[in-house]
Amino acid sequence: MHSIPGRRLIMGLFLVFLLLPIYWLVNMSFKTNSEIVSTMTLWPHTPTLQHYKRIFTDESWYSGYINSLEYVVLNTIISISVALPAAYAFSRYRFLGDKHLFFWLLSNRMAPAAVYALPFFNLYSAIGLFDTPWAVALAHCIFNVPLAVWILEGFVSGVPREIDETAFLDGYSFPRFFIKILVPLIASGIGVAAFFCFMFSWVELLLARTLTSVSAKPIAAIMTRTVSAAGMDWGLLAAAGVLTIIPGALVIWFVRNYIARGFALGRV
């Protein structure tokens, strides 16, 4: 009744469609460059780890991962810590301009990164943050803070109001109630929101590339630049790509039931 005829076949075909390109990337990352260019092989005939070895030993490569992780973690911390109180406010109170503020946040989540690339460049150069992880972390707040507010608002609304009232009757001050009672209650929600902030900051390239030049260059930018400069080192490119997929693939299992919620701005 719930499903449609032939669903196994449809699902199977769709999953193959999703996995095939990824398999091809993984496949290429284990091939030598001569095997990639000379023959079409469905699996690596002379498997090699040389590309991975190069990435893990060459500082100009692995520093990219560290730079990316730095701004992603910074961004996640900033986003969650400013979004928590706001989510509580949106969930519990009505106040002047709340609906407009909500819409304004939504519109920022939707704003094209390309519009902000140049002004961000000027802004962060002017205040001396250009080419630091802080610049990218703050820039990514423009879409991650609204997202975190929405996801957390859903979770806070799931906490019964009576709990707040009882806590205040028991003499809890607001900050103490917030940290001791509310935060533990919505811990899973914070985890989900943190995951999505991490993810959206991790996948973004345009702003991250514009706001860095040398010392904070993210892995995504290193991938594009090296490829154009050094001719085509396909194996290395594939290996670098595989390594960027891993963080997402590792944590995806834990948030599998919340994925729709996170992408739908907490509205599902």
Added chain:
Amino acid sequence: MDKTVNQKAWFLVLPVFLVVAFSAVLPLMTVVNYSMQDTFGNNQFFWNGVGWFKELLDPSTDLGGRFLASLGRNLFFSLVILAIEVPLGIVVALSMPREGWTVAACLVILALPLLIPWNVVGTIWQIFGRPDIGLLGYLLNAAGFDYNYVSNDIDAWVTVIVMDVWHWTSLVALLCYAGLKSIPEAYYQAAQIDGASRWAVFKAIQLPKMNRVLLIAVLLRFMDSFMIYTEPFVVTGGGPGNSTTFVSIELVKIALGQFDLGKAAALSLVYNLIILIVCWIFYTVMTNAGVERKVQASSEPAVEPKPSVALKPVPALEPKEGVA
């Protein structure tokens, strides 16, 4: 709901307001400032009024021609991917296994493309589609198609569209799946008793229950495809020629490539305005739908949390206006 009015809540919202204002309002002010001026380098600026905007919206000038052409391409692209991804997403959501470990496995695999950095998505398809080293390009050429996304406009378009379908259909599917899961078992039982056909169940129960998530899916897919940059840029670089140059790519070319601040700023503002309008329309529709849902929910109490009060939700079987 019974929210209390409390203006002090602004203090709780203040950090968010400041952070977002710092990254949104300040830069936007710069954009407005630039859009009215012209520069000959050396930080010398001249007042240009609405000159850039006039040029931008006039297809006979170079700037206007490029902008309107990329806007047209972008709208076409958005419509095509919506037309493919929404039905496909619904079908995939309906094909989800019902229980067991396969559900989790399918969810994880579906979500995988969503979590790949956008430039790597581009890289994956760049590699996958190349006629010399990519499986797809190799097979297509072996099958007799003269496929090459670097030199042929249509091939480039197909590649970019298939890439987007690969990347984002899962999102639509996951959203629809979340919507489908919220339908109480009692609805299906009622439909079975009424002898409803498979198609009637879809039209009268599943589609109406999904329309809120579908709205969100369409909004997100429209917005994200309207500001797409990284993936086509990595695969085709906007080419061959200008055939896959979308608005964001054009904007970055003007702003960071030519450093034409005035033109880029004017383009940014118009671009942002379009997004804002579409966003507002969706937001209004969405909140109205939400209110409707709440009214409905309160008029049939205790149906959703307790599906055991079976057969009560039969009214839902009568197709709503506009759906049938």
